[in-house]
Amino acid sequence: MTHVLEVSEVHKYFGGVRAVQGVSLNVREGQVVGLIGPNGSGKSTLLNLIAGVERPTKGAISLDGQRIDRWPAHRIVGQGIAKTHQIPKPFLVMTCRENVAVAVMFGNHKQRESAKALDEAGRVLALVGLEGKAEVISSNLTVQERKRLEFARVLGTGARILLLDEIFAGLSPNELRDAIALFATLQREIGFGALVVEHVMRAVLTISERVVVIEEGMKIAEGTADQIVENPAVIEAYLGVEAARATP
Amino acid sequence: MRLPAIRSFGPTLWGIGLFLIVLAGTAPWIPVFLLTVLIQLLIYATLAYSLNLITGLTGYVSFGHVVFMAFGGYALGIGVGTLNLHPVAGVALGAVVGLALALGIGVVTLRFRGVYFAIATLVVAVAALYIVLEIKELGDGQGIYLNIGFEPLSWFYTIWVILAIEVVFTYWITHGRIGYGIRSIKSDEDAAKTVGINAARVKLFLYALSGLFAGGAGGVYWWTLSGVFPYQAFDLTFSLQMLAMVVIGGMGTLLGPLIGAVAVYIPSYIFLTIFSGFQFIIIGVVVILIALFVPEGIVGSLRKYIPELRGILE
């Protein structure tokens, strides 16, 4: 069955701050949807709402027709939606293998035997190229390696729809090229769907089937990468009114 | 949840098991005076293991743990005094009361972050004392006097059973899938939730069981004193001693609470005969020093600095 995540007219207010105002979008399994917008536009908040870390003030979030917006985070993971953290949060006292194994044990799979989970973790680490660091304690990893571990952990949960928060940030041009290629390969092989929050334009426009643009908590555009790039509202949001007017 | 296979019991568990079995086998021949010391040691060890279940394993520091011990004692008091139960049944009642109390308190307080949880447990323990003082059925502030005999062997075997179950239980939950879940929660509770761990349920489970064992231990403790008295029962010094044992022994380890109990109780027993009250000052100072400079405790430090021991000592 192909899972579909639907976000309908979701609002999130923090006191007087309207972080998210009436956003709707959907992501289906197998589809990569990019989520872009200027800083502070509410993208990370939206991911938190879907993942159950925060609750929407108004609106509905559904998975395959079932409302999940009031569910606790761990239950949402159990249903196959998992999120990375913008600043990686590995279990610092555990090795990389153990980090991913925990995800395998408690995620969508719910693998009960720890030995099998540890094996599976090794396999997942190999997918992201961290097999050499399997027995390294995660506190000894570089920031980039932690980001990859974060991604491996999310894969380890067996989630069918991934919520990715700036996983391509801070990479050199060569690293970026490799990372994009790796992501595309994995996405093809595993077939997960993803909602990808990004600032690195090259990455998100390459991998996304569709792109949603958010500004000040509201959706201002949606379409293919090519359409988005030429959309005057998007240009205005990023570069200002003058640049928008200058576009033919 | 399945029980781990016998072949996978580690050396530490065998070691503790051997120690307990030898004690149990030789108990009838141990001189009474020494036996009573051992009984107190086992009681404190049981308390330490129970605090270890919540504070050692998840990092949620509880200052109010004495409340389970106290209500265990009162359950014994009511059970034997009013309901005419056999003391062992009274102890069992104490364990049940401890479990129920822990569930009730935990459901609310485990929602709070570390500091606030600690304060909440402290507040509950102090409030409990004031409430118990006012309740007539619980002795109206004077406590409950019981007319039970001096039965060291019964005391010994009762607490032995509780401790043995507790140690095996601690071993079980620190291994396998649940153990990983607990360590994840201690490492980063928010991240643990994002990989699918139901942190609230795990914490409540551990806290409820810590209440169970502490309640049982409390029942035995007040059985040996043939009565239960409010100011003594709710004395926060018990919480200090439990915390000291867990911290000094090594938080979250299997051997830690037992080592901690020996390290704290034996010297304080010796001191008791020399300067009464002074031993708690020393215990307090040691706790401060260990907390600041050697937070891994004895077992943790041994594992850290002597890699060969890591496979054996846990």
Place this chain on the structure above:
Amino acid sequence: MADVGLFITDLALGLLLGCVFAVIAHGLNLIWGVAKVVNVAHGEFIMLGAYGAYFLSIWLGFNPLLSVPIDAAIGLAVGVGFYFGFLHRELRGKESMGLQSEMVTLVATFGLALVLINTAQSLWTGNNVGIPWSPGVVRVGSLQLPLGGLYVAIVSVAIIGLSHVFLSKTYLGNAIRAYSQDIPATQLVGINPTSTAAIGTALGFCITMAGGALLTVWLPTGIYPAMGNLYAPISFVIVVLGGPGKMWGSLVGGLTLGVIIDVGQLFLGGSIALATAIAFLTLIPVLLFRPEGILR
């Protein structure tokens, strides 16, 4: 059913008592907000302040009000000692408390608490003592209020007012407030974090011990080594009610709690103990409904 006169008297008494509660809570608030340490031994420093006033009354015949400045001075010294002895090592380089170090200070200060209680018990025995100072009563309308209670209430409000002025109008005070909100930012504007934290902590202890001295007026026979077990939870409840780090909160919280206890005992058959227990337990619902970083 209690009559209105009794109710109003208890209300007034509760407000007067609440002012002193506010002071001891304010001390905790400063230490918590600035040193970012939950000092579990807070009650013991209140106890030391009370005993300080007691001994000054025996040796020098001082009444509690006169003891306040002396206790305050001792508190400053103790605070500096506490900061450099306990906390400096922990806080050096750390901007906020990680789980591990939070647990460590909780355990360490708990150990300190029991060291202090047991030392006090060994030195001064567990018997209750008190300062028999009773300057009489004053009539306000149909109310009869204890002058002692009124005096310390005035002093309490003065202390909190002075503290407020210091914190908002002086350079050092603002530095302390800034530090309690954002340590790296404080450093960036050129404020020395160590001296700021040390002074803030010292001030916290200073006010705490002064509060202990003021409290003795309400405790003609109620000074004993473990009294901190009663006043520490009161302080914690007040600080949480008002919000840790929010400086006026202590006054509001203190008055509220004082009233709850004094008026509450009227409805609970005169049992101060029960009223106090209920007051403590109000902490739980307050924590439940205040989600600012308190809940998981």
